[in-house]
Amino acid sequence: MPDMVGLGALSVLDVTLAALGVALVSLILSGKRKGPLPPGPKGWPIIGNVLDMPSSYQWKTYTQWAEKWGDIISVTLLGQPIVVVSSLEHATELLERRSTLYSDRPILTVGGKIVGWDQIVVLTPYGPRFREARRLLSRWIGSRSSVARFAPMLQHETSKYLLDLRRSPEQFVNHIKKSAAAIILTMTYGYQIKGDKDPLIEIVDRAMAQFTVLTTPGTFLADIFPSLEHVPSWVPGTGWKQRALGARQDTDAMLDVPYSIVEKEMAAGTATPSFLSVNIEGNPDPTEEFQSTLKTTAGVLYAGGSDTTVSTLHSFFLAMACYPEIQKKAQQEIDAVIGNDRLPTLADQDSLPYVNAVCAELHRWNPVAPLGVTHRLVQDDVYAGYFFPKGTLITVNAWKILHDPETYKNPLDFNPGRFMGTEPETDPRPVAFGFGRRICPGLNFADASIFLSCAMMLAVFDVSKAVEYGRVIEPVVEYTSGQIRISKPSGPVQVFDQAPVCEG
Numbered sequence: 001m002p003d004m005v006g007l008g009a010l011s012v013l014d015v016t017l018a019a020l021g022v023a024l025v026s027l028i029l030s031g032k033r034k035g036p037l038p039p040g041p042k043g044w045p046i047i048g049n050v051l052d053m054p055s056s057y058q059w060k061t062y063t064q065w066a067e068k069w070g071d072i073i074s075v076t077l078l079g080q081p082i083v084v085v086s087s088l089e090h091a092t093e094l095l096e097r098r099s100t101l102y103s104d105r106p107i108l109t110v111g112g113k114i115v116g117w118d119q120i121v122v123l124t125p126y127g128p129r130f131r132e133a134r135r136l137l138s139r140w141i142g143s144r145s146s147v148a149r150f151a152p153m154l155q156h157e158t159s160k161y162l163l164d165l166r167r168s169p170e171q172f173v174n175h176i177k178k179s180a181a182a183i184i185l186t187m188t189y190g191y192q193i194k195g196d197k198d199p200l201i202e203i204v205d206r207a208m209a210q211f212t213v214l215t216t217p218g219t220f221l222a223d224i225f226p227s228l229e230h231v232p233s234w235v236p237g238t239g240w241k242q243r244a245l246g247a248r249q250d251t252d253a254m255l256d257v258p259y260s261i262v263e264k265e266m267a268a269g270t271a272t273p274s275f276l277s278v279n280i281e282g283n284p285d286p287t288e289e290f291q292s293t294l295k296t297t298a299g300v301l302y303a304g305g306s307d308t309t310v311s312t313l314h315s316f317f318l319a320m321a322c323y324p325e326i327q328k329k330a331q332q333e334i335d336a337v338i339g340n341d342r343l344p345t346l347a348d349q350d351s352l353p354y355v356n357a358v359c360a361e362l363h364r365w366n367p368v369a370p371l372g373v374t375h376r377l378v379q380d381d382v383y384a385g386y387f388f389p390k391g392t393l394i395t396v397n398a399w400k401i402l403h404d405p406e407t408y409k410n411p412l413d414f415n416p417g418r419f420m421g422t423e424p425e426t427d428p429r430p431v432a433f434g435f436g437r438r439i440c441p442g443l444n445f446a447d448a449s450i451f452l453s454c455a456m457m458l459a460v461f462d463v464s465k466a467v468e469y470g471r472v473i474e475p476v477v478e479y480t481s482g483q484i485r486i487s488k489p490s491g492p493v494q495v496f497d498q499a500p501v502c503e504g
C-alpha cells in the first residue's frame, strides 16, 4: 500500500484521539440506528475491520466473505461503513431502483479534493455538476445511434492498428494501447497522435498512472480524517501531501493542455470536429463553471475509455490463444457472413452474433472493473432488515456475480457459446458496466470499439500461444490487482498474418 499518509508525521496521540472521536461518534450514531448493519467479519473496537481488509485482489476476499455471510455483507473502517453486495438482485434494488439515494461517490480528501479528481465526473459528487457532465456525455455517446457516427473514425484507427500489428506483432500490447488512446483523443479533441511517443499521451498517462493509486478508498488516512488536509506540507512525514500536490499538477495538465490545443486550432480554423470543439461552438458565451465542466468531462473520456478498452483487448488476445477452437469458430462466422474481400465494419455487428458473444464473454470472463466503482449513500436507508447510515459506501462484487455457477455454467471457462441458442445465459454487460445513474456512459462506445477491434483482428490474424525453442508456452491467466485490472504478463502469445490488411 502506498505511503499510508505520513502517519508518522502526526503524534500517535493525535491519531488515537481522532480515531477515538470517530469511534465515539459512530457509537452515538449506532445507538440511534434503526437496525443492524449487514453481517461480516467481526473487527475490533475503534479500528473496526482495518486489519481484515485485503490490500490486493479485494474481490477474492469479498467472494469468500459472501460465501460465509451471504450476498450482502458489511465492514467498518474507523467508523466508515462499507457494504459489499454480491448479487444482481441486491445491486439492482439499491443502485437502480433507489438510485436517487445511492448515486454519490466517496469523498476522497487526497485523490478528490487535493488532486482534483472530484471535478472529474467519475468522482464528482451527485449534484448539478455531475448531471451537467452526464448530459454532455449522453448527447455525445449515449446511444448506439450517436456512436454510429464514429464508425468511419473507428474503422480508420482500427485499420492503422492492424497495420502496426502486421509490422511488429510482438509489440501487440503497445499497439493496443496506442490505438485505444488514438480513438479517444480523436473523438474528444480531434487530436491526431504523433508516433509512438506522443507528448499529449505522455501527459494524460502521467495523470492516469496516479489515478488508481490516489483514488482507492482507504489508501490515505486523510481520506478518513479529512482535517489532515490542513497539516502544513513542511511538517516532516507529510510526503503524501507533496506527492498529492505534484499529482494535482499532472491532473491540471491533463485537462488544460488538450483544451488549449483545441482552442488554438479553433481560432486558426483548423480544428477537426470533436467533443470539445462541438460543445465550445455550441456555447459561444460559456460561464466559467460550464467551461470547467466541459474541460473535465473531456478529460474523463480518456480516463474512462482508455485503460478499460486496453484491458478488454488484452483479455481478447489471451482468450484467443487459450481457446483456438473458439477463435476458429468466430473466424468461420466472419468468413461466411463477410467473405474475404473486405473487412468487417460496425454495420455488420448484428450479423455476427458469435463475434458479439466473444465480446460479451470478455466482459464476463475477466471483468475490467471487478468491483465496479464505489457508490455512496446520501441519506439513511433501511434495506432487507439492515440499516445503512448516510455516507455508507456501496461496492458491487461484479466478479462474483459474473462467476456465479447458478447463472454461468463452468464460470471460469471462456465460452461465448453460453450466450447463443434458445436458452442463452444472462448478458454480463449490465453488471460489467455498472449501475443506475452512474452506469458507464461509455458503454455503447466501448461496445462498438471492442467489437470492431475483435472482428477486424479475427478477419486478418491468428492468435496463438507463443513457442520458444520448439516448446509451446502455456499462458498464465493472471491479472493485476487495482480498480482496473489488466492481464499479466503481457501474454506469451503470438499473432500471425492470415490475409492482406487493407487500409481503411
Ligand code: HEM
Pocket: 121, 122, 123, 300, 301, 302, 304, 305, 306, 308, 309, 312, 368, 369, 372, 373, 374, 375, 432, 433, 434, 435, 436, 437, 438, 439, 440, 441, 442, 443, 445, 446
Ligand atoms: C470495457 C469497457 C468499459 C467498462 C467495462 C467500463 C466499466 C465502467 C464501470 C463499471 C463504471 C462505474 C459504474 C458505476 O459506478 O456503477 C464506469 C464508469 C465510467 N465510465 Fe466506463 N467502462 C468502459 C469503457 C468506457 C469508455 C469507452 C468510456 C468513455 C469513452 C467510459 C467512461 C466512463 C465514465 C466517464 C465513467 C464515470 C461515470 C460516473 O461516475 O457517473 N467507460 N465504467
